[in-house]
Amino acid sequence: EAAVTQSPRNKVAVTGGKVTLSCNQTNNHNNMYWYRQDTGHGLRLIHYSYGAGSTEKGDIPDGYKASRPSQENFSLILELATPSQTSVYFCASGEGTGRDTQYFGPGTRLLVL
Amino acid sequence: QQKVQQSPESLSVPEGGMASLNCTSSDRNFQYFWWYRQHSGEGPKALMSIFSDGDKKEGRFTAHLNKASLHVSLHIRDSQPSDSALYFCAASGYNQGKLIFGQGTKLSIKP
Numbered sequence: 243e244a245a246v247t248q249s250p251r252n253k254v255a256v257t258g259g260k261v262t263l264s265c266n267q268t269n270n271h272n273n274m275y276w277y278r279q280d281t282g283h284g285l286r287l288i289h290y291s292y293g294a295g296s297t298e299k300g301d302i303p304d305g306y307k308a309s310r311p312s313q314e315n316f317s318l319i320l321e322l323a324t325p326s327q328t329s330v331y332f333c334a335s336g337e338g339t340g341r342d343t344q345y346f347g348p349g350t351r352l353l354v355l
Numbered sequence: 356q357q358k359v360q361q362s363p364e365s366l367s368v369p370e371g372g373m374a375s376l377n378c379t380s381s382d383r384n385f386q387y388f389w390w391y392r393q394h395s396g397e398g399p400k401a402l403m404s405i406f407s408d409g410d411k412k413e414g415r416f417t418a419h420l421n422k423a424s425l426h427v428s429l430h431i432r433d434s435q436p437s438d439s440a441l442y443f444c445a446a447s448g449y450n451q452g453k454l455i456f457g458q459g460t461k462l463s464i465k466p
Binding site: 282338 | 361397401406445446448456459
């Protein structure tokens, strides 16, 4: 089964600070995704990538940047963290079409104080 | 308005009973539909997909799709306590790797 790992698993940050969430996948999938999960909203797409060097805006990109330095790694960057970005963040990978399964990591719980 | 709407928000079913979850989309570009399941403290995991009108059965799970009404459902027979989880409906269009998720249905199976 596809393996997607995330670090850190838990993070406490201060308002205005910089936060980097990391994701690694070992299945050579082209596409990678960053979602946030909030009660009542389900999973919402923040950024995604078609491969190394590419990043695309998802449905809620404001306040977030993404970086895909290699096929395996995809980072989500909060340059100036705000309390509204307190959430659980999930990374996923997939082959790249709507017919393909997305494989999710275990999540990162972020608290911005 | 969310493009994928799920109902009910929460559902309690006795062990051995039938659980029925519903999902309606508002975008006729959606062609591929998925059900993902998330147990507490874990990431979501794909449960099953359905791409054609009609029923698709996998063990105790049956998905039904009606593209004309943009409605997809998931039925779980002989529900087990391990089925207690958050269930997401998700949809995607042609040549799109993006999935649009609903807000989820929390299913509780009571022993």
